[in-house]
């Protein structure tokens with residue numbers, strides 16, 4: 001299955017993608033994670049991306065399109081992928097179509113994680129990430145056992161610089177202006193499946209897996 005998770009920042013895409021990709025043996029491709037890795041490593045891509053990410057703006061299309069094409073096309077083709085945070089505008093969506101058709105492949109489904117802006121803001125501003133293993137927590141909804149410390153590896157938790165409230169507002173604005181158009185784009189292609197992501201993690205997961213199972217049966 002080739003799957004896209006679409007939705008505003010804070011909708012819970014990464015949280016669901018992490019579990020689903022492990023359980024179903026899918027390649028989880030988070031462009032945000034790849035870019036943060038590049039920024040931390042100080043690579044040319046990271047140096048270029050950093051100033052956009054700090055502001056909450058989108059990194060130029062050619063940078064992310066190349067990252068995704070490389071990951072999808074690695075060793076001929078990666079069979080089951082789960083794209084999280086890509087595409088984020090029409091140009092990226094068309095580039096993805098082109099990459100896939102070059103590989104004689106296509107998308108199977110686009111899950112649209114629908115949440116209110118209020119929920120997205122409260123999820124993002126309360127998100128804490130482990131500085132060691134990258135595990136994801138929320139100060140209220142998914143708190144660690146010991147405040148500020150990762151349950152899994154014991155390292156310190158930290159807030160993403162772009163999860164500060166001002167940058168969160170900018171990211172949601174960018175989503176409304178540039179990304180939300182993709183709902184219509186994929187709806188017209190009959191690929192869109194809307195998920196009510198304003199519920200707890202387990203309920204969202206069940207809805208996504210049920211939908212995937214029924215798509216698998218139809219194939």
Ligand code: ADP
Nearest residue numbers: 010011012013014015123127137138141200201
């Ligand atoms: P996205 O990848 O869409 O930006 P994340 O998966 O990183 O969002 O989730 C944002 C924050 O919200 C994280 O702190 C995560 O722990 C928390 N979270 C994710 N899904 C839910 C949910 N269904 N209910 C409550 N909190 C959630």
Ligand code: AMP
Nearest residue numbers: 031032052053057058059064085086088
């Ligand atoms: P995310 O982890 O998905 O919230 O992304 C964090 C930041 O990385 C975004 O605010 C953008 O600056 C950048 N980014 C991630 N994915 C993309 C993308 N597909 N296109 C452009 N910029 C991206």
